[in-house]
Amino acid sequence: MIDRLRRFIPVLDWGRTYNGEALSNDLIAAVIVTIMLIPQSLAYALLAGLPPEAGIYASIVPIVLYAIFGTSRALAVGPVAVVSLLTASAAGQVADQGTAGYVTAALTLAFLSGGFLLLLGILRLGFLANFLSHPVIAGFIAASGILIAASQLKHILGVQAGGHTLIEMLGSLIAHLGETNVITLTIGVAAIAFLFWARKGLKPLLRGMGFGPKISDLLTKAGPVAAVVATTLVTWYFSLNERGVSIVGEVPQSLPPLTMPGFAPDLLTELAVPAILISIIGFVESVSVAQTLAAKKRQRIDPDQELIGLGAANLGAAFTGGYPVTGGFARSVVNFDAGAETPAAGAYTAIGLAIAAVALTPLVYFLPKATLAATIIVAVLSLVDLSILQKTWGYAKSDFAAVAATILLTLGLGVEIGVATGVAISVLLHLYKTSRPHIAEVGLVPGTQHFRNINRHEVETDPTLLTLRVDESLYFVNARYLESLIQARVTEGCGIRNVVLMFSAVNAVDYSALESLEAINRRLSDMGVGLHLSEVKGPVMDRLKTSHLIDHLNGHVFLSQYDAWQALTGGCRDAANLDRPPGQAHGRSANTIKTAAQG
Structure with missing residues (x-):
């Protein structure tokens, strides 16, 4: 007391x-x-x-x-x-x-x-x-x-x-x-x-x-x-x-x-x-x-x-x-x-x-x-x-646009409109940035168990395996973006047989994102492509277990991305840069080890 x-x-x-x-x-x-x-x-x-x-x-x-x-x-x-x-x-x-x-x-x-x-x-x-x-x-x-x-x-x-x-x-x-x-x-x-x-x-x-x-x-x-x-x-x-x-x-x-x-x-x-x-x-x-x-x-x-x-x-x-x-x-x-x-x-x-x-x-x-x-x-x-x-x-x-708009509106329309606009801009910027989360296609760094962005590092890849590292929590604002990305990537004719979502940076999955994951699972299943998860954090897994996603998943949940790599790899593949808009052709040649893109 x-x-x-x-x-x-x-x-x-x-x-x-x-x-x-x-x-x-x-x-x-x-x-x-x-x-x-x-x-x-x-x-x-x-x-x-x-x-x-x-x-x-x-x-x-x-x-x-x-x-x-x-x-x-x-x-x-x-x-x-x-x-x-x-x-x-x-x-x-x-x-x-x-x-x-x-x-x-x-x-x-x-x-x-x-x-x-x-x-x-x-x-x-x-x-x-x-x-x-x-x-x-x-x-x-x-x-x-x-x-x-x-x-x-x-x-x-x-x-x-x-x-x-x-x-x-x-x-x-x-x-x-x-x-x-x-x-x-x-x-x-x-x-x-x-x-x-x-x-x-x-x-x-x-x-x-x-x-x-x-x-x-x-x-x-x-x-x-x-x-x-x-x-x-x-x-x-x-x-x-x-x-x-x-x-x-x-x-x-x-x-x-x-x-x-x-x-x-x-x-x-x-x-x-x-x-x-x-x-x-x-x-x-x-x-x-x-x-x-x-x-x-x-x-x-x-x-x-x-x-x-x-x-x-x-x-x-x-x-x-x-x-x-x-x-x-x-x-x-x-x-x-x-x-x-x-x-x-x-x-x-x-x-x-x-x-x-x-x-x-x-x-x-x-x-x-x-x-x-x-x-x-x-x-x-x-x-x-x-x-x-x-x-x-x-x-x-x-951020410059937010600062400039706040200053101009405060000076031109008064403090109340200025601060109200500032609050609105802050929220909209947050929503905009998180609505298009950074999602990197990753490969294995040779001689290690680490996975890095294929456009920044020399990594090993496999043409039948698509591994995406999701660098943001998933919720209603960005869930559809992940859906579109995966749909565009697996329909590029690369012979992908398995998709792994690397969840090491995902701290939460809300109900809208859960429904998107279930939709992704159904579509990939219809296409004969397996959906797998790796490095899922405990609290996120606890939440997912309360749904039907884990039971109906047409793939597996791996403790580490390296475990997924060992279980699912089988040959070489063509890598794509998922920082591009969905559906944009990548035009890169197939290599077992990819050279990092500049920038």
Whole structure:
């Protein structure tokens, strides 16, 4: 019973060995991450179209809940750029920004996302996220980074602009360019320049001034805080808000309030699909970060339990004034580098943010929105890696097509269509690739018991024996392809008397594939050709034995391909390349030993 509880509530596991050293390391990490999160949380709330305090609220209770139910020792949960953009896109379809309906929509998105993630975790369906290919995710994140940066230019310019696609945003910005507030533009550009410089140049400068590596690193990570303090003081001292500079304004001094998402059927229906997309994108991003950091310390995470942890965090956000959250890359890396030992570091971060929410919010009254926009732009531009286009073009044109389509559709039609298309493309690519599995005709490597592709190696073959190595599990998508291949090959007039299917790479055979195998067996039997299997894995054989295939097989099941070769060979044969389309003539002369084809 205790072990079962530990699996579902990991704090019961790592909490048993928690000691003073871990406490010290976690507290130090919490201080660093808290300093980083205060301006970041405000900025991401701005990106989501919500009041600035929503960003802080979304970073308190969710962090604590993840610390209880999550398995990563370093993952820092809270608002992130891509999820904030998705929230703004989805909530903006049901209500206008600044209205109570918009806030309710954001809460409802967190509720639906949390419920969906929790359900997947309970059903242990974390593997579903694998259907999003890495190239598609990389393309979507790059396009989202461009969209996010473009959406913040209105705050840098100090103009009113809108739009959900890149074309709409740029068109709106151009239309309002004449309204640019020069002071706001100066603050925004200065903040961007400083933040970019701080990332690369501040640490070497501090080291040159004699600061130690740890304090230099801490001060570098606090660069956004310095930008916030400096621009806030300048705006306050010169009363720049009276000269058109947009500021954050009054932020309530309070702990996260108890809130209720909307439960109206129409609202739930309209937000269901966006919530699922937010959940999938957030989970993939979070698990990728968690696995990367866990590997560095030879730790492991449980993806299904991560679903439960993230689900609980989002449900917490829904009832405490937040919006959808996930594990953030930047803050998690900072948390890891700062020495976080356990998820308790997240709980201490939540305490620091709670103190900030109660005591420090008046200090950000004069904070220019241009500074927050600069923080977002600098953060998201690091996500824009268009080199994925060049890499996939050189490696696989199908992956390039998927990346390019995802980027173009996200930029041109919006994030929701972009990510939905990315999911569809990932699934279609998988189905396409597995619908035409690699099936190699193999022969015996002279002097060995090994069998290799006749078009890549010098091998012995027999004209009466056709041996096919199936390099893919067989299921409904590719079963007919195998049927067509065998039918075309045995009707080429080569005098084939036996066909052996080498199943060394087949891990599963579904019912559709079973029916295809039975059809192949019947046709070959009518033609007087034997059908044999070799090197069938135990689980596959167990499944086949529950059917009539093995009983009605007009051949034998051999333990190894070499056993089949010894039992069935009798002379020389003409070999065919089954990588060609079914029915295409091969035109090769008969030889006992075939010379490998180039390529």
